[in-house]
Amino acid sequence: MGERSKILIFGASGYFGRYLSKASISMGYPTYAYLRPLRPDNHPSKLQLLKYLQSMGLTIYHGELEEHDKVVSVIKEVDIVISALAVPQHLDQIKIINAIKEAGNVKRFIPSEYGNEVDRVKGALPAFQKLLDNKQRIRRATEEAGIPFTYVSANSFMSYFVSYLLRPHHRNSNHLTLTVYGTGEAKAALNHEEDVAVYTVRAATDPRAANRVIICRPPKNIISQLELVASWEKLIARPIKRNHLSSHQLIALSQEVAFSDNVAIAILHNIFVMGAQLSFELTHHDLEASQLYPDYNYTSIHDFLHRCLLHPPIPTLATFA
Ligand SMILES: NC(=O)c1ccc[n+]([C@@H]2O[C@H](COP(=O)([O-])OP(=O)(O)OC[C@H]3O[C@@H](n4cnc5c(N)ncnc54)[C@H](OP(=O)(O)O)[C@@H]3O)[C@@H](O)[C@H]2O)c1
Known part of the structure; x- marks a missing residue:
């Protein structure tokens, strides 16, 4: 995975997704987004954002997550898949995992997390635990599918x-x-959103971060x-x-x-x-972002x-x- 790795982002139009898109483009990676089609009720700023990201160099494919064949064909064009889908869509990432499995070419998948380290934090109240459980389910599904991954705990x-x-x-x-x-x-x-985005893109292309968790605790x-x-x-x-x-x-x-x-x-x-x-x-086995980079x-x-x-x-x- 070198400088020319192609990166596909799900959720590129979201709060964190736009930081990821900018980081990936500015680091010189050919960057793609898979986004659902614009709707009449979208705020005009959404169109402006997409035009801005396109002007920076983002290539946008439109489609629903349910359009399995379309998702597979887009994934076949890239090397790395990063998801920044919204919280209610976390379990929908199973569709991305299935598509990555079928496409068979992806060298790294980063699911949408960017929060507390879900396998290690304890004591969450039920409303938050449900969300952590969903992130864990996506981790386990990624591992069961044999997809190379990096998990990013941004805190x-x-x-x-x-x-x-x-x-x-x-x-x-x-x-x-x-x-x-x-x-x-x-x-x-x-951790600043811009920094988490840079750490995420760097980790996505870093062999040291393969099948590892990156923890941002500078x-x-x-x-x-x-x-x-x-x-x-x-x-x-x-x-x-x-x-x-x-x-x-x-x-x-x-x-x-x-x-x-x-x-x-x-x-x-x-x-x-x-x-x-x-x-x-954190022990010497952990990958802390500021120490890694x-x-x-x-x-x-x-x-x-x-x-x-x-x-x-x-x-x-x-x-x-
Ligand atoms: N650690 C922290 O402090 C912190 C803070 C915020 C978020 N996060 C994490 O960051 C990640 C991203 O969150 P966010 O706040 O950036 O999310 P967001 O802005 O709410 O949305 C992210 C993306 O999800 C897409 N999306 C929503 N519904 C969809 C659907 N039905 N089908 C397909 N795409 C859909 C949106 O597309 P459209 O543009 O089409 O709506 C958007 O691109 C999450 O994992 C969240 O837990 C962490």
């Missing part, structure tokens, strides 16, 4: 979580109150919620009121609120109360917060996991 997307936890677009408010989950002392790993991005709020408070030079939601309150909330808010609460509980992302030690200058949380002062990230409605 928390930086832009996404900073936007959610610190609400930087409200930085000028005189009465800023932020919610702290649990004691706020549990550490999490926040030392400069391990931070607790209290540390994050204190850093932000210092940067904006105004006091921030902390409103703590205890573990018990979060558990109760996750049972009371409707889907998909219950999933969001359960994720926050797992990351910031259970400290799940840092709950297991020490030449890559990843965005530190410190630099990102400075950037947020001038350009706060746009709040997103994508479902995180």
